Amino acid sequence: MINHAKAAKAFLRNEKRTDWHDQALWxxxxxxxxxxxxxxxxxxxxxxxxQIKGATLSKLAxxxxxFERQALQNGVYVHWANDAEDFNRCVLKIIRKxxxxxxxxxxxxxxxxxxxxxxxxxxxxxxxxxxxxERIIQFRNEPPSHIVLPAIHLKKEEIGELFHVKLGTEAGxxxxxxxxxxxxxxxxxxxxxAEVAITGVNFAVAETGAVVVCTNEGNADMGVNxxxxxxxxxxxxxxxxxxxxxxxxxxxxxxxxxGQAVTTYTSHYLKPVPxxxxxxxxxxxxxxxxxxxxxxxxxxKCIRCGACMNTCPVYRRSGGHSxxxxxxxxxxxxxxxxxxLKQYRDLPFASSLCGSxxxxxxxxxxxxxxxxxxxxxxxxxxxxxxxxxxTMSVMAKILSNSSHYQAVGLIARRLLARLPRKMIYxxxxxxxxxxxxxxxxxxxxxxxxxxxxKNTKL
Amino acid sequence: xxxxxxxxxxFIPCYIDQFYPQVGIATLExxxxxxxxxxxxxxxxxxxxxxANSGCEKKAVKVYQKFVKNFSSFDYVVSxxxxxxxxxxxxxxxxxxxxxxxxxxxxxxxxxEFLLDILKVDDLQIHFPHKVGxxxxxxxxxxxxxxxxxxxxxKKQSKIHSLLAKAEGLxxxxxxxxxxxxxxxxxxxxxxxxxxVKMGKDRVADHERHWAEYIxxxxxxxxxxxxxxxRRQNRPVKVKHIAEIxxxxxx
Ligand code: SF4
Numbered sequence: 001m002i003n004h005a006k007a008a009k010a011f012l013r014n015e016k017r018t019d020w021h022d023q024a025l026w027x028x029x030x031x032x033x034x035x036x037x038x039x040x041x042x043x044x045x046x047x048x049x050x051q052i053k054g055a056t057l058s059k060l061a062x063x064x065x066x067f068e069r070q071a072l073q074n075g076v077y078v079h080w081a082n083d084a085e086d087f088n089r090c091v092l093k094i095i096r097k098x099x100x101x102x103x104x105x106x107x108x109x110x111x112x113x114x115x116x117x118x119x120x121x122x123x124x125x126x127x128x129x130x131x132x133x134e135r136i137i138q139f140r141n142e143p144p145s146h147i148v149l150p151a152i153h154l155k156k157e158e159i160g161e162l163f164h165v166k167l168g169t170e171a172g173x174x175x176x177x178x179x180x181x182x183x184x185x186x187x188x189x190x191x192x193x194a195e196v197a198i199t200g201v202n203f204a205v206a207e208t209g210a211v212v213v214c215t216n217e218g219n220a221d222m223g224v225n226x227x228x229x230x231x232x233x234x235x236x237x238x239x240x241x242x243x244x245x246x247x248x249x250x251x252x253x254x255x256x257x258x259g260q261a262v263t264t265y266t267s268h269y270l271k272p273v274p275x276x277x278x279x280x281x282x283x284x285x286x287x288x289x290x291x292x293x294x295x296x297x298x299x300x301k302c303i304r305c306g307a308c309m310n311t312c313p314v315y316r317r318s319g320g321h322s323x324x325x326x327x328x329x330x331x332x333x334x335x336x337x338x339x340x341l342k343q344y345r346d347l348p349f350a351s352s353l354c355g356s357x358x359x360x361x362x363x364x365x366x367x368x369x370x371x372x373x374x375x376x377x378x379x380x381x382x383x384x385x386x387x388x389x390x391t392m393s394v395m396a397k398i399l400s401n402s403s404h405y406q407a408v409g410l411i412a413r414r415l416l417a418r419l420p421r422k423m424i425y426x427x428x429x430x431x432x433x434x435x436x437x438x439x440x441x442x443x444x445x446x447x448x449x450x451x452x453x454k455n456t457k458l
Numbered sequence: 459x460x461x462x463x464x465x466x467x468x469f470i471p472c473y474i475d476q477f478y479p480q481v482g483i484a485t486l487e488x489x490x491x492x493x494x495x496x497x498x499x500x501x502x503x504x505x506x507x508x509x510a511n512s513g514c515e516k517k518a519v520k521v522y523q524k525f526v527k528n529f530s531s532f533d534y535v536v537s538x539x540x541x542x543x544x545x546x547x548x549x550x551x552x553x554x555x556x557x558x559x560x561x562x563x564x565x566x567x568x569x570x571e572f573l574l575d576i577l578k579v580d581d582l583q584i585h586f587p588h589k590v591g592x593x594x595x596x597x598x599x600x601x602x603x604x605x606x607x608x609x610x611x612x613k614k615q616s617k618i619h620s621l622l623a624k625a626e627g628l629x630x631x632x633x634x635x636x637x638x639x640x641x642x643x644x645x646x647x648x649x650x651x652x653x654x655v656k657m658g659k660d661r662v663a664d665h666e667r668h669w670a671e672y673i674x675x676x677x678x679x680x681x682x683x684x685x686x687x688x689r690r691q692n693r694p695v696k697v698k699h700i701a702e703i704x705x706x707x708x709x
Contacts, residue, residue: 352643
């Protein structure tokens, strides 16, 4: 079971580094602010995007089937996968069909979610992540800490050291341009050798059967164009009805993600080049379960821009890995419990419910309200941590009875005033670990009122 | 002064009642200065938010019902806490929506909202000659929309700023992050203490960087958390609830 508070504590042990992480992401949030403020119609765009997604989700099967029909007509192979295992096997089957052993992959959170890399590696296949950030964490053998900036938790010096070991760059070199060039040279080799290219999908357009992939490095195109087989992997929620809808989302995605007006590359893949093969795998992996829950359904609108992470004051100070889920941060905290409530019971509580995520979200997902609802689900499933559950029962008892409440308040204030400091500030007093308790006043407001206002209204 | 033949129920949240009576007193005095007929139901306790935010909203139902019973006879319920008001308005949806429940949910207001939206006060003639940093408490800001969240691309407004705009001698300091959460978050402060305290420290530092003498907010809970950090670290900046500043009003 994930213990977010504990993982966050470990992250916070190095306060300077936490500050650096917080600033790095806040900087991205500020870039996003500048970009969206250049569009006076931003809020209208959000509303439109949210409605398009909502309408699509309400007739998801219809749109997916239309997409399939169009894609088949274009000469694309379309596969359906129920869960991660299905999906991984499907990818493997395609690779095996071509007797391939070398695969390049551009960024895809779905393949992370399904743990495709380790699966293929076990089958003797080399998978190379070609997004720079993804390649870095692949070298380090760790999961991404952010869905758009997978290596945001690392400093350039650390990447320099890593590349020195893996790519033979000069020891001590940490100049980003130098390191990027080294990575490019290394990846170029891999692109040239690759037999199969895998990509994620940002949008799948039902009316044309095209899949759209947004990248900044052009690595999806490099892979797809060099390899003879291309495989695009999408969750069922990626479909949108029309090409016209795409314009709404491409205007929002990069602005929300990095503050760019648009991603450097927006690649549309419609049909295979003659002599080559194009596959699309449509994956459920628990999404239809979310679709069945009206209060959580909106979470499927997500376009994976990462803005909710950049704005989240908790994420910035606890790091993506502290969430222990494929997708971290606010959106991860409402998606993960849907896949395994017990495992991720902590995540809906890893938030102060400040609501910044919901405000920043380009498709208007009510993230903080869903966090609140997930808390209720955790409690209904009797998965609350024991301490929390007992405390709340006791509190509810006290607070539903005025005289008990006043008595407890009085005792608390007296104890606080009279007990020696070390009896108050001990390891049981979690509040007191980093904060003073309030100085107890002589009387409560209630007492003051009884003494100072005669015509008491009850 | 009595423009309103209405009755006001004063709701003083539990932690203000027990630990910050001066905030309750300031709220009451201010409303009285404005000539309002204010009643304070002595049997009130809490809005039930602590249980609900912990996932135990079902356990809070009795507390909710008690709240409704205590306040249903007033025309308006006013409280110096955006968070509790937000809770009553948003989360009492799990109660059976009787006329009483509906009425209480609709007529419960945070103090600043009430002053501006209902009473439409203009200049309260506040006298508070200090540099003040405004902490936009999240539930008031993004929940009750008493200000515009910095994420949104809509016309900027802030009820606290409006109320303090004409205050004599008061200087509002600009912050690097105008509305970042302080990290209190109710049970979050207890179950995620490390992140919570770090968020608070960072907030205090922002106010101090801009030479705020006081940090003010619509929620004493945020200020309780920030004050706890300030006192632990012996920082010079102080906290003052917005009601205490508003209560320096002459009229
Ligand atoms: S939930 Fe919204 S803000 Fe977060 S990644 Fe998804 S689309 Fe972006």
